[in-house]
Amino acid sequence: NAGVTQTPKFRILKIGQSMTLQCAQDMNHNYMYWYRQDPGMGLKLIYYSVGAGITDKGEVPNGYNVSRSTTEDFPLRLELAAPSQTSVYFCASSYAGLHQETQYFGPGTRLLVL
């Protein structure tokens, strides 16, 4: 299994541009998440999904959108990039049910907005 994969690894955007961060997992996990991590800080949850067609906001959803049309993919959309969105973005997945399960993280996408 490849686990959780993210593309691109690094991207520079100009203010106002749009882009989609891709995330895929091949572990048949039902839950998927997007986090951002600013320098020296912990991760903050942007959006999450408990299954295909179901998404919900996390702590810091403003400026982002998500969709979950398949179990495997969970893209994150930035519509109008702002310098405050310069960060490292991590996607994660888990199989959560009645028992506690762990989250598996991707390698991250580094985004610089200038």
Add this chain to the structure above:
Amino acid sequence: DAKTTQPTSMDCAEGRAANLPCNHSTISGNEYVYWYRQIHSQGPQYIIHGLKNNETNEMASLIITEDRKSSTLILPHATLRDTAVYYCIVRPPSYNTDKLIFGTGTRLQVFP
């Protein structure tokens, strides 16, 4: 969700045990203690979790006090590759969401 308090940084000599403390004095009876770590620039990695009993796996041991208000992650023989930020997270057993609330963690530096 219960909050956690961890020291900002710690040092440990290679080959020695690294003991990373975490305070979670407001933990509820059904909340689990999770530990993740993040090696420089990589995605966080799960280490171990527990409810009230001590736990051990191939990576570490987790000691939870009887009153569950604090815990200690033990890396029995630290190596240079264990240098990372370690996050202690308290999480309820949610059947609808599986959210993790990350703090700023403890930066562990293992030196030769």
